[in-house]
Amino acid sequence: MSKKLILLIGAPGSGKTTDGKIVANECLSNITSYSLGKILKQDMQKGGKVGKIINDYVSKGELVPTSLTIDELCKTILDAPTDIVLVDGFPREIEHVKTFGDVINNLNRVEILSVIEVRVSEETARERYFTNHNESEEVFNHSMKLYLDTIAEIENYYKEQNILKVIDGEKDLDSVVDDIKKYLKSLIPNPVEA
Secondary structure: OOEEEEEEEEOOOOOHHHHHHHHHHHHEOOEEEEEHHHHHHHHHHHOHHHHHHHHHHHOOOOOOOHHHHHHHHHHHHHHOOOOEEEEEOOOOOHHHHHHHHHHHHHHOOEEEEEEEEEEOOHHHHHHHHHHHOOOOHHHHHHHHHHHHHHHHHHHHHHHHOOOEEEEEOOOOHHHHHHHHHHHHHHHOOOOOEO
């Protein structure tokens, strides 16, 4: 059976990881939530060749090579215990979008239901980022630049496919989570409340 995939994107510090976790854990128990950042961190902790390569990129605030990112992501999605999978933090560049589209078309076992963008101002992103992360301003600025350089292209790509939904991330956490839940309930037939 094919996996139904929901992608949750947003600026560094937008709150997308927290939103995704709450939605999956507390609201809809037939969804498994993953964060691309956490998947890559687990790979780093495991060590080995893959972990070392990922660590070299992440420690500089650089994006992990597309093929490696997509390999790790596809393994995680296919191994998920539920048919509906929510992944936050992906895609982060237009190359991800196109390559991932090709890979899942070939796999024929993953279908993207929707791409949800949690949209916040750069000011809000910065404030939230430094509340929750112990990283340097340099890493944030670099990550934000990468995001701003690519987000318009990513939005346009998914808009053309009619699968982009923008959520106002400036609201408080409960309101953002409620907005995502309402949208998912309109998308998923018979969501199971946790």
